[in-house]
Amino acid sequence: KNQVEQSPQSLIILEGKNCTLQCNYTVSPFSNLRWYKQDTGRGPVSLTIMTFSENTKSNGRYTATLDADTKQSSLHITASQLSDSASYICVYIKAAGNKLTFGGGTRVLVKP
Amino acid sequence: DAGVIQSPRHEVTEMGQEVTLRCKPISGHDYLFWYRQTMMRGLELLIYFNNNVPIDDSGMPEDRFSAKMPNASFSTLKIQPSEPRDSAVYFCASSKLAGARNEQFFGPGTRLTVL
Numbered sequence: 001k002n003q004v005e006q007s008p009q010s011l012i013i014l015e016g017k018n019c020t021l022q023c024n025y026t027v028s029p030f031s032n033l034r035w036y037k038q039d040t041g042r043g044p045v046s047l048t049i050m051t052f053s054e055n056t057k058s059n060g061r062y063t064a065t066l067d068a069d070t071k072q073s074s075l076h077i078t079a080s081q082l083s084d085s086a087s088y089i090c091v092y093i094k095a096a097g098n099k100l101t102f103g104g105g106t107r108v109l110v111k112p
Numbered sequence: 113d114a115g116v117i118q119s120p121r122h123e124v125t126e127m128g129q130e131v132t133l134r135c136k137p138i139s140g141h142d143y144l145f146w147y148r149q150t151m152m153r154g155l156e157l158l159i160y161f162n163n164n165v166p167i168d169d170s171g172m173p174e175d176r177f178s179a180k181m182p183n184a185s186f187s188t189l190k191i192q193p194s195e196p197r198d199s200a201v202y203f204c205a206s207s208k209l210a211g212a213r214n215e216q217f218f219g220p221g222t223r224l225t226v227l
Binding site for chain 2: 093
């Protein structure tokens, strides 16, 4: 069982609408959690990073939230644009070391 | 800075052939990572280097895979002999420092197809 589970696997939304992606993690001890955006044919790019003491972090129209007690994070996309079509990957990073644990990703398609 | 550079972007080869993937990290970054991405398994760390020295290769799937970093600006991932199940996108990433707060910057990837 993957230590970082994301849902849904994919979703389609209309341009201008909002959506929320979910990430549940089981690994511990917690250090940092990142959300990455991966456009088709490109490498992942970091959107946000949160420590266990941070509840929310925004990057433009992207807002990530974290509940360290329930080990859940979400990524909210506001007023979606066609360029938001991509895979969004939740990544857990342990306190020590450099190894990232990746979720399976959510593929988002924004339609006009 | 041009970012992490990988070559080739696409590689198609036949089973049994040797494949070499190349990576140039961002200048000044001391850490280099090789990842593999498949639909079934997502992104997986294969190996990472610090100051050109391999630190953790526990993700390398088998002896057919090897990685080198002869200097701070170049690394290779070699598969010999290649098999169809090696078909995947291989990413190289680099970071300046260690630790969870230091972002890893990914290259565009090499899409490998083994027939």
